Amino acid sequence: MTDLIHLSAATLAGLLADGSVSSVEATRAHLDHIDAVDTDVHAFLHVATDAALAAAAAIDARRAGGESLAPLAGVPIAIKDVLATADMPSTAGSRILEGWIPPYDATVVRKLREAGLVPLGKTNMDEFAMGSSTEHSAYGPTRNPWDLGRIPGGSGGGSAAAVSAFEAPLALGSDTGGSIRQPAAVTGSVGVKPTYGGVSRYGAIALASSLDQVGPVSRSVLDAAMLHDVIGGHDPLDATSLPDIWPSMTEAARAGLADGALRGVKVGVIKELNGDGFQSGVKQRFDEALAILAGAGAEISEVSAPNFEYAVSAYYLILPAEASSNLARFDSVRFGMRVNPGSGPLTSERVMAATRDAGFGPEVKRRIILGTYALSAGYYDAYYGSAQKVRTLIQRDFDAAFSKVDVLVSPSAPTTAFKFGEKLADPMAMYLNDITTIPANLAGVPGMGLPIGLAPEDGLPVGLQVMAPARQDARLYTFGAALEKLLEAKWGHTLLSEAPPLTPTEMFATKEGAV
Amino acid sequence: MAQADLMDFDKALELYEPVLGFEVHVELNTATKMFCSCANEFGQGANTNTCPTCLGLPGGLPQVNRKAIESSIRLGLALDCTIAESSRFARKNYFYPDTAKNFQTSQYDEPIAFDGALTIELAGGRQVRVEIERAHMEEDAGKLTHKGGATGRIQGADYSLVDYNRGGVPLVEIVTRMIEGGEADSPEIARTYVAAIREIVKALGVSNARMEEGNVRCDANVSLRPRGSQILGTRTETKNVNSLRSVERAVRHEIQRQAALLAAGGTITQETRHWHEDTGTTSAGRPKSDADDYRYFPEPDLVPVAPSREWVEELRSTLPEPPAARRKRLQGDWGFADLEFQDVVNSDLLDAVEGTVAAGASAQSARKWWTGEIARLANAAGTPAESLVAPAQVAALITLIDDGTLTDRLARQVLEGVIAGEGTPAEVVDKRGLAVVSDDGALVAAIDEALAAQPDVLAKIRDGKVQAAGAVIGAVMKAMRGQADAARVRELVLERAGSAQ
Amino acid sequence: MPEITAEQVAHLAHLARIDLSPQEIARLTADLGQIVDSVAKVSEVATPDVPATSHPVPLANVFRDDVVTPSLTVEQALSGAPERDGDKFRVPAILDED
C-alpha cells in the first residue's frame, strides 16, 4: 500500500488502467503521506482532501462504467498556487490574496480535470513567483526534503518538494526565470519549461507576461512528458499561445528509452554557463554526465553565447517592469485583501496604498518599485528598451548555437540547495542564482532540468539543464529520457531513492516564518 | 461654483487667436468587448457582462476582437488615414477604481491609423480642413456612481460604486492636429467637426453614434495666443462634452474665460476641465503635472496587429460614400431648396427620406411626410422618427394618396394605424374602412339628394354660376363623412346639375 | 548612472500605490541603487542597430471572432469583493476623476 506513493505516474497510470489499483486508493495514499510529512516539508498551502477523494471516486466510477479514459486519469497531482482553481484558494503565496477562491479555472487546470487527473491541493511558492528559494512565501517557506534546513528552490519550491517528498507523483509549476528547473535541480526532480506559447497562460497569475510559462514537475522524464501532453496545445484565450500542432511528448520520451537514442546527437556545452562561480560538486557531476553522453555516442562540443552575461541584467529589468504593471490589479476593489490606512481620510487612493503596503512582502515591493522605475519617463529607453534589445542578442546567440548543435546543456543551477537565510540579505546574490535558467526564458526556448547525481561535498542533488530550439520540446524529452536511463542504470536506482526518509515522527524544530 | 469672469467673445477674438484640438472617443458597436467575449451592452444589470479578463481578475488575459480591428481600419480609411503596416497595443498605467487592471490597454506609439484629414463645411459655406494626427484603439472604463454628498458628483461623495459592464468596450480615439485660423468660427468648427465624425461613424455602421448615450464623446482642447505672437498659449482640455451644442458652447466659453484671465494678467493652468451643461461653464479638474507618468510599454499579453494590404483594400471597398458627398448628391437628385434640405439633415432624416424615395415615393412627398406628420408624432412620443415607421410603409402610404385612395386627412389616420402596428397602409385602410369612396353610385345618390334639397343652388349652377356648387359639395362631403374625393364630388355635382331636369 | 534618491523612491511608491514607511524607503533606496548599478550594463550592448524583442516567439494578427460567450454570473463576479453594495463593487471616496 505505501508503495503507491513511490510509483512513477506512468506506472501508477498503468495500474489504474488495468484495475489493480483504484484512484481512491492512490489518492488516499498520497493524502495520508501529506498528512504525515507536510508539517515538516510544507509543500502545500491547501490540501483538498474531500474534493480529491470525490474526484478520484468519480474517475473510478467512470472507469468501472467502461469509459475509456485519458492516460493519466486517476493519477493525483499537486498544483502550484499561481494557477487559478475554482474550488481551491489561489493565493500566489501572497497575503494580499489570502483565501481568494477564483470564479474560474486556469486553462491548464481545466485540461487536468478533463484528463481525469486528481488535484490534491495547491503548492507553496515565493510570493507572486518572485524568488529562488520559496523563502518569500507569505505563508512560510517550504523545506527541501533532502535537508529540511535548506531551501527547495523557487519560486516553485512547493511543487518540487511535493514530488520529491512523494506527496504527489506530478505537479504543475510555472517558470519565469527558472522557477521549474532550479527547484528541480535542488530537489533531485524533473521539471520542464516549455517553449513560450506552448502551454496556455490563461488563469496563471501573471508575474512577467513575456517570460512566464506553465510546465510539468515530476520524478521522471516520461512522467513530465505525459503531463506535458495533457496541458500543452493552443488556447484561444491566450493570444501568445502558439497555434502549432505538437508531437506527442510521451512518444518522444519513449523514443529516448530506445537503445542508441543519443548516437550522433550534437550536444553543445555553453561556455559561459560552465565556469567560475559553479560549485565544485556541481561541475564534477556535470562533467561526468557529459562523459556518459559521449560514451553513448553523443558528440559533445563547446559553444559560446557571448551575450548571456547580460541576461540576468536584462531579466531584472523586464521582469520587474512587467510585474509592476501585472500586479497593479491588486487594489482592494474586486477581490483580495482591503486594509484601511491607520489614520487620515478614507479615500480610494489611500486605501489602495495601505492595502498594497500591508498585502505585499518586501521582495514584491522591491520589484514593483524597480519596475516602476525602469518604465518611468526618461528611463524607459535606457532600461526596459535596452533590456528588450539584449533579448534579441540572446536569441541570436541561441540561433547561432543551434545552427551547430541539437541541444545545449549546462548545470541547472550554480550550486546545490543553500541554507535558509543565506542569500536573503543580498538581492543581487539571489538574482544571480538564476544565471543558468534565465536565457531560455528571454529567448522563449524550452528547457528541462533533470537530476544527474549528488554533489560529493554535501550529498545534495545536482541538476543538468538541457535546452532545445523553440518548438522542439520533443527533443528535450528524447534526450532527457535517454540520459536519465543511462544514469539510473549506472546508479542502479533512481536518485530520489537516496533521499533521506521523512518520518511522520520527525519534528522539525523551526517554526514557520522563524527562519 | 463661482462664475468665472468672461470676456466678450468679439473682444477676445480681437486680442487673441484661438487654437483648437479635439480628441473624440467613438464607442464601437461590436457584439463583444475589445478584449473578451462578454457582450458589449451595458444597459442591463450591473456587472452582468463581466469575466476574469474585463474584471481584471488575477490570471485573466486579453484576446483581440477582429471586428473591432476591422471597424477601426474602416474608420481610419474614412478619415483618409494611412493604415499602419504594424501596430501594437500598449499599457497605460494609472490607478483608478473604474479601470479594472489599473492600466488601460491602448495604442501608444504605434496606432492603427494616422495622418488623415477631414474637410468640414460651416453653415456659411466656409470649408475647414481638419488634420487627423491619429486614430487609435483602446478600451473603455467601467462606470462609477458617486454616493453621498449633495450633488451626486465625485466632489463631496462619501463612497462610490463600480459597474464594470462598460469596462473593456472598444473605443477608437480620433486625435486632431492643432487647428489654427478658426478665428470667430472656432465654436462652430468644434460643433461641425464633431457632427462630421458622428455622421461618418454612423454611415460606416461602426458605432451607434448616440452622443446622449456617450457613444461619441469629445474632449476639446483650447488655447489662446496673443495676436502677433508665434508662441502657443497653455491649453486646457475640457473632457467629455457630450452634445453638439455643448461642444460649441464649451469652446466659446473657454475662449471667453481664458481671454479674461490672460487680459487680467493671469496665466492659464494646463489642466483638464469639466463641462457643466446646466450652467454652461467649465470648472477646473485635475492639473496636468510631472506626476502623470503613465509608464507606457508594449502590452506583453498581446501580439502586433499587422493588417495585410489586401485586407486593408478589401475593407476600403466596403466604405460607404462620404456623408458630405452624399448630401450634395441627394440634394441635387431631389431638387430641394437649401432650407428644405437643411430641414431634413438637421432632423436626421436623410436616410428615411432616401429610403422612402427608393421605395417609389416622390422626394417632395417623402420630405413632407417625414419632416411633418411623422416628425410631429415622433416628437410627441419622444423617439426617433425612424423608429416609428419604415420608409417602405411611408412610400406605400404616399402611393395611396397619389392614386386617390386616400386624402391627406385620411392618410394621417392610416399612418397612426401603421404606427400602432395594425399592418401595412393597405391593411389599415381595409381594417378601418378609410378609403375614399370612389363608388360614383353612392356619390351620385348623395349629390342628387343635396341638389333636390337646395333647388335655388341648382338653379344658380344651371345659370353658369359654378362657384355656387360649393354649398352642395359641402353638404355631400358632410353626408359622406369626409370619405370622398372633393374633386370628384365637384365634377359629379356639375354633371348632375346639368342633367337634372 | 543616475543616483537613486529617497525622494525618487517615494515618488515611485506613490505611482505604484504602495504606502511605504520611511524605513522601507530608506532600505529600498539602497537596494535599488545596487540593483540598478548592476543591471544598467544592458546599455553596453543595446546599440541602436539592435531591434527590440518583446515577444520571444513572434506571432501577429491573433484575433477572436466577435461572438458573445457566457459571462460570469453576478454572484461569481462579486464573490471576491472586499465590499459590495447590491450588484456593484463599493469603494471609498475617490479624490478626483481622471
Ligand SMILES: [Mg+2]
Ligand atoms: Mg485615450
Ligand SMILES: [Zn+2]
Ligand atoms: Zn469580459
